[in-house]
Each structure stands twice: as C-alpha cells, then as structure tokens.
Amino acid sequence: MDVMNSGESDLMGRVRATRVGRSIWRTPKKVTPRDRAAGHWSSFALHIYPVKVRKAELGFKYSWYLGVISTVLFGSLVVSGVWLMFFFVPSPGQAYTNIQTLQTEVPFGQYLRNVHRWSAHLMVLTVAMHMAKVFYRGAYKAPREFNWVIGVVLLVLTLLMSFTGYLLPWDQLAYWAVTVGTEMAAYVPVVGDRVQSLLLGGNTVGQATLLRFYVLHVAVLPLAIVVMLTFHLWRWRKDSMLDFDRGEPDA
Amino acid sequence: MPEKKLMNKNSPKDVVTDKTPTASAATPVAIGRKDPALLEGRRVLGMVPGKPVAGQRKEPAEDDMVMVYPHLLVRHAVAAMSVLLLVLLVAIFFDAPLRAIANPTVTPNPEKAPWYFAALQELLAHFHPLIAGVLIPGAIILGLVALPYIDRSVFILASHRKVAVATFTTFMVVWIALTIVGFAFRGPNWGWVWPWQEWHGEL
Numbered sequence: 001m002d003v004m005n006s007g008e009s010d011l012m013g014r015v016r017a018t019r020v021g022r023s024i025w026r027t028p029k030k031v032t033p034r035d036r037a038a039g040h041w042s043s044f045a046l047h048i049y050p051v052k053v054r055k056a057e058l059g060f061k062y063s064w065y066l067g068v069i070s071t072v073l074f075g076s077l078v079v080s081g082v083w084l085m086f087f088f089v090p091s092p093g094q095a096y097t098n099i100q101t102l103q104t105e106v107p108f109g110q111y112l113r114n115v116h117r118w119s120a121h122l123m124v125l126t127v128a129m130h131m132a133k134v135f136y137r138g139a140y141k142a143p144r145e146f147n148w149v150i151g152v153v154l155l156v157l158t159l160l161m162s163f164t165g166y167l168l169p170w171d172q173l174a175y176w177a178v179t180v181g182t183e184m185a186a187y188v189p190v191v192g193d194r195v196q197s198l199l200l201g202g203n204t205v206g207q208a209t210l211l212r213f214y215v216l217h218v219a220v221l222p223l224a225i226v227v228m229l230t231f232h233l234w235r236w237r238k239d240s241m242l243d244f245d246r247g248e249p250d251a
Numbered sequence: 252m253p254e255k256k257l258m259n260k261n262s263p264k265d266v267v268t269d270k271t272p273t274a275s276a277a278t279p280v281a282i283g284r285k286d287p288a289l290l291e292g293r294r295v296l297g298m299v300p301g302k303p304v305a306g307q308r309k310e311p312a313e314d315d316m317v318m319v320y321p322h323l324l325v326r327h328a329v330a331a332m333s334v335l336l337l338v339l340l341v342a343i344f345f346d347a348p349l350r351a352i353a354n355p356t357v358t359p360n361p362e363k364a365p366w367y368f369a370a371l372q373e374l375l376a377h378f379h380p381l382i383a384g385v386l387i388p389g390a391i392i393l394g395l396v397a398l399p400y401i402d403r404s405v406f407i408l409a410s411h412r413k414v415a416v417a418t419f420t421t422f423m424v425v426w427i428a429l430t431i432v433g434f435a436f437r438g439p440n441w442g443w444v445w446p447w448q449e450w451h452g453e454l
Contacts, residue, residue: 033318036318036320037318040318040319040320046319046320046324049319049320049323049324050319051318051319052316052317052318052319053316053317053319053322053323054315054316054317055315055316055317056315057323058317058322058323058326060326065326065327065330068327068330068331069330069331069334072330072331072334072335073334073338076335076338092353096352096353099349100349103349110346110347111342111343113347114341114342114343114345114346114347115338115339115342116347117342117347117454118338118341118342118345118347119338121366121454122334122337122338124367126334131395132419132423135398135419136409136416137407138406138407138408138409138412140398140399140402141399141402141405141407142399142403144399145399145400148398148399149396149399152392152395152396155395156392159367162365162367163365163368166365169349170352170353171348171349171350171351171352171353172350172351172352172353172354172357172359173348173350173453174353175353175354175355176358176359176362176363177362177363177364177365177453179362180362180363180364180368180372181364181365181368183380184371184375184380184384184385185384187380187381187384187385188385189381189385192385204355205353205355206355
C-alpha cells in the first residue's frame with residue numbers, strides 16, 4: 001500500500017529488515033493484502049484477533065465495545081491493584097491505618113486508590129451491560145451458547161471480585177456490607193451455616209475473614225478471571241467466522 | 252426442529268431463489284455457487300464439527316470483510332483509551348470513600364450492601380431470606396446459564412424472538428428498579444426516603 005506497509009523505506013521497516021529484526025518479526029514484506037494477512041497471522045500481539053471481520057462488526061452500534069472496555073478496566077484494576085498491594089497488610093490491626101497512610105503520605109496513593117475503586121464499579125456495570133448487549137444482539141445463539149455460559153461465569157466472578165475487595169479497607173462501610181452479604185449465605189438450606197463459617201473463618205467478620213477475602217481478591221479470583229477470560233476470547237476468536245454459517249430466516 | 256429449518260433455509264436452492272428474479276436463471280447461478288469439493292450427491296470435504304457441510308454454507312462476500320488491523324484495532328484502541336481517560340478523570344475529582352474504622356459494636360443504620368447487591372437487599376425486605384437471598388439469585392444465575400439452551404430457535408433479530416426479549420427485558424427493568432430503590436430510596440431501618448431529602452447511597 002503506502003510507505004507504512006511497503007517494508008523498508010521507513011525506520012521501522014529498516015529495523016525489521018536487519019538480521020536481528022527478522023528473527024523477532026517473522027513477517028514478510030507488507031506488499032500485498034496476503035502479506036499483511038500473513039503478518040497478522042504470525043503476530044503474537046494480534047493472535048487473539050481474527051485476520052478479518054465483517055464490516056458490520058466494526059461500528060459502535062454492534063457491540064458498544066463493552067467487551068473491550070471491560071477487559072481494559074480489568075487491566076486497569078490489575079495494575080492499580082498490584083500497586084496497592086505494596087502498601088497493604090490484611091490484618092484488622094493494620095489494614096485501616098494502611099489505607100490512611102496510603103491516602104495521606106504515599107505519593108499518588110489516594111489517586112491510585114480512586115482509580116482502583118472507580119474502575120471496579122465501572123467494570124461491574126460494563127460487564128453487566130456487555131451481557132445485555134449480547135442478549136439483544138442474539139449473539140448467544142448456536143454455535144456460541146457455551147461462550148455465553150462462560151460470560152455468565154465471568155459476570156459472577158466480577159461480582160465476587162468486587163465484593164471481596166469491598167472488605168479490604170476495613171472501615172464501617174466495608175465491615176457491615178460484608179456482614180450483610182455473608183449473612184445471606186447462612187440461609188442456604190442444609191449447608192448454609194458451614195458455607196458462612198467457611199467464608200468468615202469464624203462466626204463474625206474478623207481477622208480470618210479479612211485474610212480469606214484478601215487471598216481470594218488478589219490471587220484466586222483474578223487467576224480464575226484470567227483463565228475464563230482467555231477461554232472466552234479464544235472462543236470468540238474461533239467463532240468469528242461461524243456467523244456466516246447460519247442466517248436469519250426471512251420473516 | 253430448528254436444525255431442520257436452518258438446513259432448509261440455507262440450502263443452495265433457497266439462496267438461489269433469494270437472489271434470482273426468475274426461475275429460468277436459477278440453474279447457472281446454482282452451479283456457480285456450488286462448492287468445488289461437493290461432488291454431485293456426495294460430500295467429499297467440508298465436514299467441520301459445529302459447521303454445516305460445505306454446500307450449505309453461507310460464504311461471506313469478499314467486499315463485506317475488512318482487515319482487523321487497522322480497522323477494528325483502531326476502534327478498540329479508541330474505546331480503550333476513552334474509558335481509561337474517563338476513569339483517570341473521575342479519579343481526579345472524586346475520592347474513594349473511607350469511613351470510620353470497622354467497629355463490630357456499632358451497627359450503622361441503614362446497613363447497606365454494595366450497590367450491585369442492592370436489589371437483593373431490597374428483596375430481603377419483602378421475602379424470607381431463603382427466597383430472596385438464595386432461591387432468587389440461584390434461579391437468576393441458572394436461568395442465564397440455561398438461556399441459550401432454552402431459546403434454541405434460529406432467529407437472531409430481537410423482533411423475531413419476542414418471548415425471550417420480553418422475558419429478559421422484564422427481568423432487567425425489575426432488577427434495575429430494585430437496585431435503584433435499594434441504593435438510593437432506603438434509609439434508616441430500611442424505611443423509604445427520598446434521595447433528594449436524605450442521601451444514604453454508598454459506593
């Protein structure tokens with residue numbers, strides 16, 4: 001096409017053409033559309049995307065980009081969350097003071113806590129909207145039924161993520177919201193009390209609860225989300241062409 | 252059954268009659284559209300699990316497709332950066348709340364769950380906890396998981412699956428209403444308050 005894609009006339013093209021460059025980017029010179037498709041195909045960064053999509057799938061109207069937005073918010077949460085972990089000890093004696101110190105003494109501490117908090121609320125919202133949008137578009141239909149199910153699992157994981165994180169600041173808001181939430185678990189028939197004490201690590205919200213919620217929040221649930229999200233995107237990628245195989249019958 | 256309908260609708264004959272104005276023109280077009288791997292009466296290739304056989308497949312028109320790079324990627328990048336910008340701006344102007352240190356002996360009134368559980372908490376005020384806290388959320392999750400296996404018609408357009416759309420919309424409207432009520436319209440002892448008079452919502 002133009003200079004960008006012709007290969008060697010720009011700086012990036014010259015870097016790519018060196019011996020080292022060729023060992024990193026295994027892409028042919030981008031001359032024909034076929035070359036560009038091959039370049040996409042062999043790119044690690046682009047491997048979650050199909051090479052081509054239908055024009056109809058490009059616009060805002062199709063998806064409102066809610067899947068992308070949710071994924072980006074998850075990324076924002078991982079980055080700000082890992083940063084917050086440096087300043088936080090999950091114990092009732094320290095958690096609250098840690099947050100106070102973070103807000104008053106750590107550079108950008110309050111700001112990154114804000115980013116984490118608002119990203120989390122927004123992610124719950126966008127994941128739920130993503131589900132609604134997929135429903136109204138009819139994108140849960142065969143052959144994508146199971147990807148919808150994975151999506152529901154991701155919604156539940158997002159809610160659990162948000163709920164476990166809610167306790168960590170160890171303020172009145174956190175303490176009583178989690179008390180209300182875990183009291184509900186006690187009403188599950190037969191195993192309710194055991195489920196509740198498993199969550200709490202005792203009879204009330206306390207030291208054990210904070211540690212359990214912390215471990216769930218920073219390790220177990222994020223890993224579960226990463227695994228399920230990978231699966232979700234892989235199915236999306238593989239199913240990207242299947243849409244052509246079925247059509248809307250005439251009304 | 253849905254599968255049968257799908258096969259009939261996508262059979263080469265139907266595709267041809269859709270596109271051709273007269274019956275006499277049907278034959279040459281049909282030959283033109285035939286998959287080369289499809290011998291008369293025998294399917295040689297095109298058996299991919301989950302896909303209809305080659306001859307019954309709708310192929311995308313070549314000019315219907317665009318390269319993901321740059322067309323889709325640039326849009327995704329704009330969406331990603333817009334939402335990041337939004338979060339980074341909101342974080343400048345609004346601080347995350349931090350109340351007094353947790354005190355098991357002082358119960359705040361009202362005692363509120365996070366906003367995404369406000370609908371459940373509102374239900375708890377009206378039904379037995381077994382119903383509101385266990386059966387209803389359980390039924391919602393099971394219903395969502397089962398949805399694609401219940402609504403198995405081939406119809407995609409919302410106007411062609413009225414029952415599913417009506418059910419889902421009703422659920423969404425009720426759920427959003429309950430969330431708003433639980434979040435903003437409930438005060439001490441879970442009594443009714445007007446949000447412009449007393450604000451008890453917590454984020």
